[in-house]
Amino acid sequence: MINCILAGVGGQGIVLASKLMAQAAMTNGMTVRTAETIGMAQRGGCVVSHVRMGKKIHSPLIPLQSADVVIGFEPAEAVRSLPYLKETGTVIVSRKAIKPVTDSLSDTDYNGDEMLKYLGSHCLHLIIVDTKAIFTTCGTTKVLNIALLGAAAAAGVLGVSLEDIESTIKEKLPQQFIDMNLKALRAGAITGLKETIVG
Amino acid sequence: MTLELLMGNQAIAMGAIRSGVGVVTGYPGTPSTEILETVAKRNPGHIYVEWSVNEKSALEVAAGAAYAGLRTMVTMKQVGLNVASDPLMSLAYIGIKGGMVVVVADDPGPISSQTEQDTRQFGVFSKLPVFDPSSPEEAYLMIGDAFEYSEKYGTPVIFRPTTRVCHGYATVKLAENCYEVKTEGFIKDPKWAIFPRLSYQNHLKIEVRQPVLGEDFSSYRFNSVLGNGKKGLATGGINYAYICEALEDLNAECKVFKVATPHPFPEKLALEFLEGLQEVLVVEELDPVIEKELVYLCGKHQLPVKIYGKLTQHIQNAGENTVESVTRAVAKFLERPTPQLKLPEDLPALPVRPPVLCAGCPHRASFYTVKQAMKGQKAVFSGDIGCYTLGNAKPLEMVDTCLCMGAGITIAQGLHRAQPEVVNFAFIGDSTFFHSGIPGVINAIYNDTDIVLIVLDNSTTAMTGHQPHPGTGKTMMGSISEKISINKVLSALGVKQLVTTDPFNLEQSIAVVQEAAAFKGLSAVIFKSPCIALVDPASIYSVDQEKCTGCKRCITELGCPAIVRENNTVRIDPSLCYGCSICAQVCPFDAIGGVK
Numbered sequence: 022m023i024n025c026i027l028a029g030v031g032g033q034g035i036v037l038a039s040k041l042m043a044q045a046a047m048t049n050g051m052t053v054r055t056a057e058t059i060g061m062a063q064r065g066g067c068v069v070s071h072v073r074m075g076k077k078i079h080s081p082l083i084p085l086q087s088a089d090v091v092i093g094f095e096p097a098e099a100v101r102s103l104p105y106l107k108e109t110g111t112v113i114v115s116r117k118a119i120k121p122v123t124d125s126l127s128d129t130d131y132n133g134d135e136m137l138k139y140l141g142s143h144c145l146h147l148i149i150v151d152t153k154a155i156f157t158t159c160g161t162t163k164v165l166n167i168a169l170l171g172a173a174a175a176a177g178v179l180g181v182s183l184e185d186i187e188s189t190i191k192e193k194l195p196q197q198f199i200d201m202n203l204k205a206l207r208a209g210a211i212t213g214l215k216e217t218i219v220g
Numbered sequence: 221m222t223l224e225l226l227m228g229n230q231a232i233a234m235g236a237i238r239s240g241v242g243v244v245t246g247y248p249g250t251p252s253t254e255i256l257e258t259v260a261k262r263n264p265g266h267i268y269v270e271w272s273v274n275e276k277s278a279l280e281v282a283a284g285a286a287y288a289g290l291r292t293m294v295t296m297k298q299v300g301l302n303v304a305s306d307p308l309m310s311l312a313y314i315g316i317k318g319g320m321v322v323v324v325a326d327d328p329g330p331i332s333s334q335t336e337q338d339t340r341q342f343g344v345f346s347k348l349p350v351f352d353p354s355s356p357e358e359a360y361l362m363i364g365d366a367f368e369y370s371e372k373y374g375t376p377v378i379f380r381p382t383t384r385v386c387h388g389y390a391t392v393k394l395a396e397n398c399y400e401v402k403t404e405g406f407i408k409d410p411k412w413a414i415f416p417r418l419s420y421q422n423h424l425k426i427e428v429r430q431p432v433l434g435e436d437f438s439s440y441r442f443n444s445v446l447g448n449g450k451k452g453l454a455t456g457g458i459n460y461a462y463i464c465e466a467l468e469d470l471n472a473e474c475k476v477f478k479v480a481t482p483h484p485f486p487e488k489l490a491l492e493f494l495e496g497l498q499e500v501l502v503v504e505e506l507d508p509v510i511e512k513e514l515v516y517l518c519g520k521h522q523l524p525v526k527i528y529g530k531l532t533q534h535i536q537n538a539g540e541n542t543v544e545s546v547t548r549a550v551a552k553f554l555e556r557p558t559p560q561l562k563l564p565e566d567l568p569a570l571p572v573r574p575p576v577l578c579a580g581c582p583h584r585a586s587f588y589t590v591k592q593a594m595k596g597q598k599a600v601f602s603g604d605i606g607c608y609t610l611g612n613a614k615p616l617e618m619v620d621t622c623l624c625m626g627a628g629i630t631i632a633q634g635l636h637r638a639q640p641e642v643v644n645f646a647f648i649g650d651s652t653f654f655h656s657g658i659p660g661v662i663n664a665i666y667n668d669t670d671i672v673l674i675v676l677d678n679s680t681t682a683m684t685g686h687q688p689h690p691g692t693g694k695t696m697m698g699s700i701s702e703k704i705s706i707n708k709v710l711s712a713l714g715v716k717q718l719v720t721t722d723p724f725n726l727e728q729s730i731a732v733v734q735e736a737a738a739f740k741g742l743s744a745v746i747f748k749s750p751c752i753a754l755v756d757p758a759s760i761y762s763v764d765q766e767k768c769t770g771c772k773r774c775i776t777e778l779g780c781p782a783i784v785r786e787n788n789t790v791r792i793d794p795s796l797c798y799g800c801s802i803c804a805q806v807c808p809f810d811a812i813g814g815v816k
Contacts, residue, residue: 030573031575032578039389040225040389043225043389044225047223047225047391052391053225053389053390053391054355054388054389054390055388055389055390056384056387056388057227057387057388057389058331058387059250059251059332059387060250060251060331060332060683060684063575064575064576064577064578064607064610065573065575065576065578065781066573066574066575066576067573079461079462079464079465079468080458080461080462080464080465080543081384081388081390081458081461082384082462082542082543083543084465084469084542084543084544084547085543085544085561085563086561086562086563097570097571097573098573100567100568100570101567101570103564103567104561104563104564108562120571120784120785121571121572121573121574121576121781122576122613122614122775122779122780122781123571123572123573123574123614124571124572124785125775125779125783125784125785126614126615126775126776126779129569129571130787131571135568136568139567139568143564162795
């Protein structure tokens with residue numbers, strides 16, 4: 022069974038990413054269960070999706086220290102979800118920090134660097150995705166979710182291949198968004214391939 | 221038979237469609253909203269679907285259709301049932317003809333709710349049968365069973381999923397064939413009109429029915445007793461999944477009682493479970509419903525079985541259970557070593573990230589306007605349920621009270637009676653205004669109460685995912701109806717001081733609010749501007765670094781997530797900015813401007 026946590030901030034497209042991953046796994050004949058954050062937290066709050074793919078799955082929630090992969094859509098959110106990660110698990114994280122209003126209002130100066138440093142010294146396998154470069158390639162910031170999926174699939178840690186996700190995107194997304202998302206998937210995949218597997 | 225990846229709520233909808241449901245009504249509320257939306261989206265054509273104005277109306281519309289023999293479903297969140305409890309309690313006595321399922325989603329945690337109330341208790345209170353699915357797949361099949369039991373016993377039934385069933389995806393096997401309902405329509409009969417004598421007679425019948433239903437449920441397909449030993453676990457809903465996970469992790473086995481119908485309790489099956497047991501741990505969320513039933517049964521039958529659970533502090537009394545919390549409790553109960561976790565201990569200080577109003581949200585401008593208008597005056601701001609509850613956060617801090625749907629208007633009236641010298645404001649959103657705000661307005665006018673009503677009209681039900689409502693004129697059947705104007709409603713009720721203003725015009729709006737505050741009697745201001753999710757961004761704003769002095773007024777006054785402090789300067793994140801312009805209006809140095 023592959024357990025994957027997707028963690029980020031409301032509005033980053035986490036629910037869609039987890040759904041595409043689950044759909045690709047299902048098409049491959051796996052059983053899937055997910056648990057999503059939908060509701061109040063979507064307004065800029067912390068959002069965590071649990072995706073479990075395999076043969077027999079009971080709980081939709083992943084137990085602590087059982088995730089094979091943590092996909093962090095934001096450095097601090099990846100760190101927040103580290104208690105879920107197996108010792109041998111992989112973290113895939115977007116470099117771009119999202120400053121919460123609480124941080125701008127206080128004197129703390131959150132910028133994500135400390136989080137990336139912590140991940141670097143505490144994770145056996147870490148892939149940092151340079152999201153800014155991907156945004157430049159794709160011309161939009163809306164594709165972060167797909168780029169991270171691409172990185173994770175290319176790194177070979179999802180139990181779902183890049184091709185599986187590609188065909189799921191073609192099948193499930195509205196026509197006008199397919200090209201942009203495939204571009205993002207490939208851009209993310211290059212990062213995933215290049216950096217497989219540090220540590 | 222086709223396989224589909226479905227969210228629990230979608231599975232419930234598909235199950236209802238398959239069961240031949242003819243009328244579906246509801247009011248949006250997390251975690252229930254997607255059920256009705258999915259019925260509307262996957263409507264084969266013959267199903268009437270509506271977002272009703274509130275849960276009471278929804279339940280009554282569905283009851284009427286069920287009187288005429290149609291299968292009906294009503295959807296709401298747990299607190300919605302409080303609003304619909306009046307018709308539900310009476311309907312329990314009257315009964316129905318066509319199958320009627322009241323789907324009420326509970327929210328342990330709570331994750332997105334005001335209370336952690338347990339709808340299974342509403343089943344006990346109303347004496348209505350309750351179904352409690354443990355997974356999306358089971359929910360798909362169970363909703364069909366619920367319709368059948370409803371028709372078999374002529375009673376509405378409650379279907380109670382919790383968040384982890386509602387908002388989890390799973391692979392669901394969908395059947396091809398749909399059940400077809402044939403109805404002869406409404407047949408006049410004295411049994412449809414409730415009178416004390418009829419209620420007495422029906423009460424007798426309900427009490428006779430309860431044990432019969434309990435007996436029937438003892439052989440219900442989703443209730444089960446498995447395993448053996450001297451120790452047993454009893455559970456229901458999503459906690460069944462946690463128990464299976466825990467037993468697998470601990471490599472342990474014991475007797476497990478899964479309760480899919482917590483009310484009326486399947487006593488016969490429960491007695492089979494209790495047979496030969498010494499101890500039972502009951503694992504459930506919210507209230508100790510199964511636990512109390514087992515304690516009662518042990519007393520009634522003088523069984524020497526110890527029952528542990530919430531009442532004995534073996535299971536947490538509040539909040540959501542997790543695989544860990546259940547595994548710990550089960551390990552202790554079965555005297556197995558608790559799995560040791562090596563969790564990271566030296567995590568760096570993480571930024572706090574509470575939900576906030578979106579960048580560009582008109583509510584931010586409205587709250588800021590009222591705050592500015594009332595500067596230096598004693599004022600209390602009563603809020604309500606919706607995105608705008610988030611106006612309580614720093615730096616706005618403009619929600620002093622929040623209770624339940626529609627309560628802001630009436631709480632403000634009570635506060636006014638206690639302290640007439642304070643200006644009392646009541647904020648309410650457009651959907652909440654239609655849901656339960658109007659009676660409060662009438663109450664204020666009738667009793668000549670001096671409060672200021674602020675309607676935050678963003679032309680949608682935003683928090684639950686942008687559902688239409690009477691003010692939008694769009695219905696779930698895709699038709700366009702006459703938009704109900706909040707302005708005209710207030711005017712018809714006799715509100716004399718009534719102004720509609722654009723929240724993004726700060727100067728004008730501040731003057732409007734000051735005028736409303738000075739008015740004696742109920743005055744109203746409608747802040748009208750659509751939710752940003754409904755419109756494209758206007759020209760995006762940026763900070764002129766030459767002019768910015770780093771005073772941070774834009775941040776400390778507005779708390780917009782698009783405005784970011786970087787060392788001593790301020791930057792606007794172009795991917796978040798919606799071009800609402802209020803930061804530019806607030807900047808004392810004219811350092812913020814629009815760019816294309």
